[in-house]
Amino acid sequence: MIKQYRTFFSILLLTLLSTVIVMIMYTYTVNISLKTVRDDIQSNNLNRLRFLVINLDHNVKQLNMLATALQADTKVGLLPSIDIMDSYDQVRLTMDLSDKMHLQSFSEGWDNQISIYASRINQWIGSVPGQHSPPTGVTSGVWTLDPALRLFTTYRSYNGYTIRVTFPENNLKEILDRAMIxxxxxxxxxxxxxxxxxxxxxxxxxxxxxxxxxxxxxxxxxxxxxxxxxxxxxxxxxxxxxxxxxxxxxxxxxxxxxQPIVRTKYFFYIACIMLFLAGMVIVLFLYRKVQVPIITLLKGVRLLKHGNFSHRIKKVSRNEFDLLYDNFNDMAEQIEDLIEKVFKEKIVSREAMIKQLQAQINPHFLYNCLFFINNMTRLGNDVAVTAMTQNLAEYFRYTTRLDEPMTLLEKELGVVDNYLTIQCLRMERLRYEIDIPESMKRLPVPKLLIQPLVENSVIHGIENKQRAGLVRITGREEENRYRLTIEDDGKGMTDKDIQTLLERIKQPLEDTMGCALWNIHQRMLIHFEELSGMDIGHSALGGLSVTLYWTRPKRQED
The missing domain is CATH 3.40.1840 (Profilin-like)
Structure with a gap:
């Protein structure tokens, strides 16, 4: 389906690809711009926030320095001994300290309060809400927020007194208000x-x-x-x-x-979509004038490929394709005449070749069977002779129907089973295994495809090796092909001999070589054509392994 519309889809894909590439490049550029703007906004906001925090820390450090400067005042140094002063000196000292702290509070830009708690007389000096003593367990120099009073407070404890500095949270709100942009x-x-x-x-x-x-x-x-x-x-x-x-x-x-950059990006996307739709209109015009005639020609070629040589193109395109239509019709007519002359001759020649190749196997097998009957008669093994005679009759009934060169794999395995049963009577050490999937037993195969290979395993492999005695036939379905493997634990062959044998079965038949393997290989090529053949190699059992393979048939497209 895709092949028929390849030109149309190519133009459509090219138009789409061009639009997508432009959109990707623009999107990349916009994303870089967005990232740059976002980084600038982030950097500017962070710098403004850094300035806010630096300003905050500066003011707080100034308040900390007020407490430090107050602690160094000589009058504050008198607080550890205030309890031994007379009342007049105590009042005078507290008033002096109150005035000093009041002046220091006004000297700073922030609203703040400084007070001192004299532990000797249990009294706060300065403006302090409440008369409670400083809380215990408070870390000196650490600022904490009193949620009830909305005040930030820090305590600095010394011998005989504690300095307290506070400022309202409104100071922070003023900083925040100034930072709003x-x-x-x-x-x-x-x-x-x-x-x-x-x-x-x-x-x-x-x-x-x-x-x-x-x-x-x-x-x-x-x-x-x-x-x-x-x-x-x-x-x-x-x-x-x-x-x-x-x-x-x-x-x-x-x-x-x-938002401005994003809005511009969306406008550009809309423009790209409109350009793509305009390109689609052009592509549809080309489709009707170019692609439809090409599809018509491809349809005619496909019908010729599937054997419909009577097909003629009757469509009129009113352009240069009409000349191609006429030439196609002339070509189809000539091919049809040629096929009618050659087809029958090819069929007759093909069937004659198949029957000739199949007939070459029968004498080869018959010679071996008669030789076996002769040996068993000499040995007095009447059971084996009877079994051989009966199975030989079944075999010739099976093989002499030359009008049917093909059979089912299941029937072919039946002949192999009869043959191996006869050989088991002759050799007690012989045993065999047949493992074929049920789905493969209904496959059509050439007659006498497996039996000659089994015979070679017995005669040339197992009989020539004293401890050998196993013949195994297995079938396997793969994704694209079928495989039949005949292997034994017999004498086997060297790598060099296997390579020589593979080369010989691919050459024309000679009188000096056996015809079984060559015959089977040729019949595989005739019946299954491409991607079929025979592999010969070493078996895991110790002897020789012969594998026949052919492709699984595919359904033809409409």
Missing amino acids: GNNDPFFFHPDNPVINNRLTNSGNSDKILSQLSPLLAGRQEGSDVVSVEGTNYLVNFMKSETLGWYAVDYLPLDEAL
Whole structure:
């Protein structure tokens, strides 16, 4: 079917291939552009996020330096002995420290509060909500978030006092608000605390982003990932604050950022499809004017191939193909006349050759049988003589029907079984095995195809070797051919002798050589034609192996 429309399919495939190649090249270019743009967006967002985190860490470090500078103040150094001062000195010292901390808080750009807890007098110095003592077990210098007060707090404990620095989370929200550009949505995240969003954020999106991002943050200080939320891809950048231990996260809808390029790509695909459809119209025109006449000619040639020599092309194409049609009809008429003259002569010659080759086998077998009967009569083995006589009569009944040169493999095996039964009577050490698949027993084969090979195994192989006694016949179906193997454990042949024998059976028959193997080989070539023949080699049993093979027939196409 494909061969008939090869030209049409070739043009169609060429048009499709050209369109596909252009689309692939354009897609590759677009993908490179998308990757470049995405990398630029990722790099810019990550740099902006890095600047945000650096600014955050700078402010936090400034607050840490305030606590360090306060600890170095001489008045703060008096706190370990404040309990031995009189009331006036205690009040004066606390007021001086309060004023100093108040001035230091205002000196920083961030809103913050600094206070000192004097453990000698159990009193906070500075503006502190509540009068509770510092919590125990808090690591010195580590910033923690108080979810209730929304304050970040750090404690620095010294001998006799504890410095506390706090700032509200609004400081972080102001940083996030300043970092918002376009569609990005930055926020701060810590696994043990609530998310800090900017004031215009969509907290629902940030929660969904975090559900995808959280498993990816383990052990990473910064990076970028693409996560999908409800079918939308987001480019997420993150960086961990060195001072707070929080992650600054910024995400951007990747599809919206790349939408112009993607839209251009779709427009180009639509244009390619339209060009392909236009090419299809041209191909269909060529199909009607060129391919249809070619198919008509191919159909006529195929009919001639299958023997329909009376076929004539009556189609009119109204172009140069009409001349080809006329020439085809003239050629078909000449072939038909020639076939009628030659066909009968070829059939008669072929049948005569088959009958001649088959007749050459019968005397060869008869000589061996008569010689056996003579020997058995001398030995007084009447049972073997009777069996030989009966099977010889069955054999000639089978072989003298020259009008039927072909038989079923099952019947051929029956003759082989009779022959081996007779030989078993003559040689007690002889035994045989026949293993043929049921599906092969109904195959048509030339008469006396197997029996001469079995006879050679017995006479030339087993009789010439004292301990030999096994003949095995096996059949095998392969994907494209059938195989019949006759092997024995007899004397066998050398590699050189096998090669010489193979060369001789391929030559014309001579009076100096036996005719059995040559005869079988020639009949295989006549009946099964190509890809059939005979292989001779060493058997796994120790003797000789002869394999006949021929191709399995294929159904002819309509």
